[in-house]
Amino acid sequence: MLDAILSVLILGAMMSAIYALVAIGFTMIFGVGGVLNLAHGGLIMIGAYSFLVVTSSSVFGSITVPTALGFVIAIVVTALASYLLYGGLVRHIEDNIVITFLSTVMIALLLTELVHHQFGASPRTLLPIVDGSLNLEWAGTRINHMYILGFIVSWISIGLLWYYVSRTDEGRSILASSMSERGAQLTGVDLVSVKSRTWLIAGALAGIAGVFLGTLQTTSPSMWLNPLAIAFIIVVIGGIGSIKGSVVAAYFIGYLEQFTLEFLGTGYQGIFSLVVLVAVLLLRPEGLFGREFAHE
Template sequence: MLVLQILIDGFAISTLYALGALGFTLIFGVSGVLNLAHGGLLVVSAMIAYYVGTRLGLGAYIGAGAGILAGIVTAMATYLLIVRPIQRSRVIPARERELFVLTGTLLWGVMLQEMLSYIFTDTPITVKPLLPGIVDFLGVTTPANEFITAAISWVVLGCLWLLVNRTKMGKQLLAASINPRGLTLLGFELSRIYLLVWIIYGVLAGIAGILLGSFLGTSSEFIPALTGSAFSIVVLGGLGSVSGTLFAAYVIGYIETLTAYLVSPSLRNVPALVLLILVLYIRPQGLLGRR
């Protein structure tokens, strides 16, 4: 009974973690950008979904659509206003662009947080669930929304896999991540590929933000923590490795759930943090990363 409960609950949380971190790892894999405003994208989408779905009363589905749109807009803004100007800057030495992207996105995250807190206050809200009600699954009562969340997450993950591995566009993305210069030499326009990948990132972050917001609630104050946990999962799995990210998300999700059920809910985060330090120390490239 307890085992099944832990399995179900851990699965739901882990899947959300995976989806939440996926865009972060994708954008790093393809364009080498660590977006420290990542949590901001998630929360903006969730807040807009809440505003449209609940405050304006247009319902969960229109709200979710607006949220995803907000995710795309915010991702584009991150790229066009912050990342691209830094990457193309003539005054910033090439060797230090990475640091400037980090600092720039960090500042952008602060701005998103302040804007949200000004418009919506810091009070946490929940996004309207797509499917209300509960399901009795082998004797464990679980909200239907939890199943929907897991199902949507896996569909999105599947689509992304197909996109990367089965389409021409995906091959270009892969090529861009492995050898950007080679791709340019072949006559492809890198900037278009990057733009595209930021749009995909926006969609992923939008969906993840809305699902997180309906399952766990959201608030502008969550932005740094969300960025932090995506960062942890991605590094634990190996930077830029999509399968590593999925694996790490499940490792962290289940460790947290086990701790919460078997030890104490208030110690939930501690074992995962310790594990993170240990893994980084013993295997700095992450669980599934290549050096």
């Protein structure tokens, strides 16, 4: 029993850090622009398949790059895809919430069909950035080095984002815009630039998460559905627009899911997260760290 508990604590911390990346990008876009971006899941898939394309010899024959470089390329490609999605589509329709919501859904479905057509429906295996695993005899478990790397990279990314948002003028403009668009404009903030940077950052975080999720789980055209659902649950529980809330809720949901998998089995995965979501919506609909936004 003690070994199982220790395994939950360790693996839960690893997966929660990756979930936090997905949720933070999702909540930043909503916080700044009020856009519920369901194409965010598609960006996760782009990250995983970009990594697959540049590192796997089964895609372009002998043309491959080292996995570390492939990781960087995947992040850049996903960030640019997110940036172009905002500049090429969302920017022009974001005033209409319903049209924007439906458009992001259609983009996610379109990306799924394109990936399905190009790579097929069969799950693919990504090459790990680091091989091997760490044997924790005292905990009775082994941890894949990719889990450890994912934890480290996730927290470095969260730390850099916190520094950027709280310590730089450009970052503070993102925070100001999330609180009040009118107030930000009155202080000279360029909202289009702020929103573009927000989408770029969210895309980079999705790319990081996509590579780790694709390596630790599976890479397939439908791989984005579960992470997006988890991100939505995390964002609602933590408070839509709150980065701190997303981190706290990511760890709560991550540990809850790991506990369920360890002690109840895969058949119950997700059920308790939905129960918590319903409870939060009924008892505290603004979330744990929710706040009011004034965009007018």
